[in-house]
Amino acid sequence: MYRYDEYDETLVQERVDQFRGQVARRLSGELTENQFRPLRLMNGLYLQLHSYMLRVAIPYGVLSSTQMHRLADIARRYDKGYGHFTTRQNFQYNWPRLEDTPDILQDLADVEMHAIQTSGNCIRNVTSDEFAGVAPDETHDPRIACEIIRQWSSFHPEFSFLPRKFKIAVSGAKSDRAAIKVHDIGLRQYQNEDGETGYEVMVGGGQGRTPMIAKTIRPFLLEKHLLSYLEAIMRVYNRFGRRDNKYKARIKILVHEMGAAAFSGLVEEEWEQLKDTSLQLPEAEVERIQSYFEPPAYEDINEPVASFENKRTEDKGFAAWVNTSVFPHKQAGYAAAIISLKPIGGVPGDASAEQMDAIADLADQYSLGELRVTHAQNLVLAYVKKSDLYALWQGLVEADLATANQGLITDIIVCPGLDYCQLATARSIPIAQEIAERFADIRRQHDIGNLYVNISGCINACGHHHVGHIGILGLEKKGQESYQITLGGRADEHAAIGERVGPAFSYETIVDAVETIVDTYIGIRETDERFIDTLTRTGTDVFKEALYADPA
Amino acid sequence: MPILRNGAVIEDKWVLLDEADEPQAGTPLVVPSEIWRASRDRYLKWYGPLGIRLSPADEPSAIAHDFGRFELIEIDFPVFGDGRGFSIARLLRERYDYQGELRAVGDILRDQFLFLDRCGFDTLAVRQDQVGAWKEALSELSTPYQAATDKRTTVLSHRHPAKAAE
Ligand code: SF4
Numbered sequence: 001m002y003r004y005d006e007y008d009e010t011l012v013q014e015r016v017d018q019f020r021g022q023v024a025r026r027l028s029g030e031l032t033e034n035q036f037r038p039l040r041l042m043n044g045l046y047l048q049l050h051s052y053m054l055r056v057a058i059p060y061g062v063l064s065s066t067q068m069h070r071l072a073d074i075a076r077r078y079d080k081g082y083g084h085f086t087t088r089q090n091f092q093y094n095w096p097r098l099e100d101t102p103d104i105l106q107d108l109a110d111v112e113m114h115a116i117q118t119s120g121n122c123i124r125n126v127t128s129d130e131f132a133g134v135a136p137d138e139t140h141d142p143r144i145a146c147e148i149i150r151q152w153s154s155f156h157p158e159f160s161f162l163p164r165k166f167k168i169a170v171s172g173a174k175s176d177r178a179a180i181k182v183h184d185i186g187l188r189q190y191q192n193e194d195g196e197t198g199y200e201v202m203v204g205g206g207q208g209r210t211p212m213i214a215k216t217i218r219p220f221l222l223e224k225h226l227l228s229y230l231e232a233i234m235r236v237y238n239r240f241g242r243r244d245n246k247y248k249a250r251i252k253i254l255v256h257e258m259g260a261a262a263f264s265g266l267v268e269e270e271w272e273q274l275k276d277t278s279l280q281l282p283e284a285e286v287e288r289i290q291s292y293f294e295p296p297a298y299e300d301i302n303e304p305v306a307s308f309e310n311k312r313t314e315d316k317g318f319a320a321w322v323n324t325s326v327f328p329h330k331q332a333g334y335a336a337a338i339i340s341l342k343p344i345g346g347v348p349g350d351a352s353a354e355q356m357d358a359i360a361d362l363a364d365q366y367s368l369g370e371l372r373v374t375h376a377q378n379l380v381l382a383y384v385k386k387s388d389l390y391a392l393w394q395g396l397v398e399a400d401l402a403t404a405n406q407g408l409i410t411d412i413i414v415c416p417g418l419d420y421c422q423l424a425t426a427r428s429i430p431i432a433q434e435i436a437e438r439f440a441d442i443r444r445q446h447d448i449g450n451l452y453v454n455i456s457g458c459i460n461a462c463g464h465h466h467v468g469h470i471g472i473l474g475l476e477k478k479g480q481e482s483y484q485i486t487l488g489g490r491a492d493e494h495a496a497i498g499e500r501v502g503p504a505f506s507y508e509t510i511v512d513a514v515e516t517i518v519d520t521y522i523g524i525r526e527t528d529e530r531f532i533d534t535l536t537r538t539g540t541d542v543f544k545e546a547l548y549a550d551p552a
Numbered sequence: 553m554p555i556l557r558n559g560a561v562i563e564d565k566w567v568l569l570d571e572a573d574e575p576q577a578g579t580p581l582v583v584p585s586e587i588w589r590a591s592r593d594r595y596l597k598w599y600g601p602l603g604i605r606l607s608p609a610d611e612p613s614a615i616a617h618d619f620g621r622f623e624l625i626e627i628d629f630p631v632f633g634d635g636r637g638f639s640i641a642r643l644l645r646e647r648y649d650y651q652g653e654l655r656a657v658g659d660i661l662r663d664q665f666l667f668l669d670r671c672g673f674d675t676l677a678v679r680q681d682q683v684g685a686w687k688e689a690l691s692e693l694s695t696p697y698q699a700a701t702d703k704r705t706t707v708l709s710h711r712h713p714a715k716a717a718e
Contacts, residue, residue: 007695007707018692022663030681038633039663121633151697151707157670158642158700161635227698238639273647278699284712 001062001370002147002292004112011154012109015116019043020102027099042122042160044115045101048422054093054101055118056108060128060146060170061089061373063113065360068371070111072356078104082352085341087413087464088167089127089373090118094420116154121162123153123234127169129177130374133293134329134336134382140172140189140197145226147289148281152227159234163241164249166234167206174493179375181205181214181495182467184251185233187226198222203233203263204255209459211466211497212252217264223286225271228279232271236263296368296383301333305386318393320442321404326389327380335386337367339379339396340403340411344436347429348414349377358399366392376413376452378406408445409453409518410436413464417457417474418481424457426474426481427507431455434511439518448518451531454489467491469532470517471498472510483510485547487517487540490532501544513547520546553677555655559686562675566603566624569595582626585610596621605657608636616648625650627673629658638671645672645701665689672701 180186205214367381396402417428454468465471471486489498580601603624662685
């Protein structure tokens with residue numbers, strides 16, 4: 001993974017010192033909350049209903065076991081002994097005290113971590129594919145572009161007071177596991193017919209109140225122009241993005257109101273002026289960053305790996321876990337293993353300090369001391385020898401982390417909702433928990449197969465309900481919680497916004513409704529057909545009929 | 553408001569045009585951009601130093617041909633969260649090669665001093681209580697990652713000195 005050099009280190013340390021000063025000025029009253037707000041937000045510190053919340057950046061989701069141990073330490077020392085992995089591959093503490101935050105940031109900086117630009121109207125932590133560097137379908141390792149973008153966007157003097165927050169995602173594989181089409185900017189790295197490396201540039205995707213799929217504004221951009229092109233997009237957005245209405249301030253609205261062609265025209269015009277400036281990436285820098293992401297020294301291993309195959313037939317529990325939680329690897333004899341943070345009945349994405357320590361130890365033992373956070377709020381060990389998978393699984397079972405539900409109906413993405421969030425209009429975590437309990441039978445889950453259920457507690461859509469195969473949006477109607485269902489959303493390379501099926505369901509009936517959808521699918525699916533493929537084939541009508549049929 | 557240049561308070565000779573008042577000939581006059589657009593010919597002939605105050609929605613290219621006439625361009629920050637002024641400043645300096653004084657006015661905070669400096673502002677109209685903050689504010693980040701209008705050495709040129717020397 002990327003390691004700081006003296007310059008990165010200095011920048012992060014200076015930021016800690018700067019924030020210490022800002023907190024002191026806030027505590028002394030020199031800064032009002034209104035003035036402190038943009039400053040704390042640039043350091044990932046939110047003010048929630050009952051306390052502050054600190055969001056720590058995990059750049060493109062990659063962290064070392066040392067960093068994981070540190071996250072656990074901080075959770076014990078300054079928080080309530082646990083923390084939360086987010087859908088943006090970040091990490092959150094829910095109960096830090098303001099006066100402790102400079103020390104927390106110092107503890108983070110000591111292990112090359114920070115909370116810079118994890119909130120506020122700036123360019124946020126760049127996100128990517130959790131299988132970067134190991135996925136068999138990958139053509140370009142997206143972490144290199146991510147790191148380049150991270151550095152360029154950090155403390156950017158021109159783009160730190162944008163109309164609204166700004167999210168960039170990068171993918172370099174055939175399958176899109178980074179949801180690039182629902183980001184402000186999505187970059188797909190590939191090689192063109194002339195053998196040159198570059199990016200398809202997509203702009204204006206997003207979720208929230210007005211979900212949109214990003215439009216391609218440039219089909220191919222040479223790698224060396226990455227930063228000049230990004231700078232051109234950002235400048236157009238910074239100048240012309242709406243600032244009169246917070247709900248219309250994202251770049252998707254600008255692209256939509258202006259039209260993708262007109263927007264692209266402005267960007268190209270601006271870029272003409274920028275592309276041959278010092279923004280052009282020196283090859284030496286690309287190579288320097290690349291060197292941090294060289295493949296590790298893999299062992300030569302022949303497939304099949306007998307010990308692994310044997311255990312798989314012997315132990316049903318292990319086999320079930322392998323089926324959902326083990327992802328193929330570029331290198332023969334290796335696999336990537338997913339650690340589910342979605343135990344049945346738990347809070348998706350939460351991890352206790354003890355679990356974090358256990359996971360870090362397992363990463364040291366079996367995966368070169370490195371971890372990834374997924375946008376589905378799970379974790380990945382990306383370098384596991386197949387011969388070690390059984391031992392790893394046993395370790396996970398011991399730490400209560402072996403739920404074999406990756407990609408299944410209980411692997412739910414859910415926002416905090418009414419239990420924690422002051423903007424919420426309905427509870428979301430309890431719905432996730434009830435769905436998980438309803439489908440707790442692991443054989444049933446496996447029979448249903450791949451199915452993403454995403455739940456948000458209000459129209460801000462932090463639970464990504466627009467792109468869930470089944471999306472659930474919690475609303476409030478006449479003082480009652482009510483839940484709207486959308487079907488057919490997806491965040492992959494066929495990204496689509498889910499379609500609303502009809503009137504909302506009550507808190508009491510929403511789980512039944514989900515079950516009706518699932519049963520309908522089971523009834524009409526063809527052999528080996530995933531839920532989303534059945535839905536694509538049949539359309540939503542059969543599901544609507546089942547949901548709204550007169551019970552008489 | 554005190555005006556800072558390189559951290560030192562300087563004397564402010566400029567007067568912002570108020571149409572109700574007939575300014576005295578020779579007064580260093582700052583004309584708000586909307587008045588400039590409506591009465592350009594009149595103020596082009598102003599006998600005395602001339603400046604203009606841009607709002608963040610102004611298009612710099614529309615007045616670029618007059619830049620030679622201005623000794624001062626002010627860019628207004630109506631609220632500190634409105635970052636359009638940073639882009640306009642860079643455009644004035646880097647695209648239109650404006651060489652005169654560039655001043656940030658309005659709701660600016662010490663925590664923006666460094667970014668303002670990096671984007672090409674050379675004077676700032678600051679709150680009285682933040683007059684002394686300049687030095688510290690500018691030292692909060694020693695080597696930036698990315699190039700901007702200023703000539704600070706970037707991380708990139710430290711890492712690849714040969715490249716930068718070319
Ligand atoms: S979707 Fe709404 S309820 Fe859920 S976290 Fe976002 S703002 Fe809060």
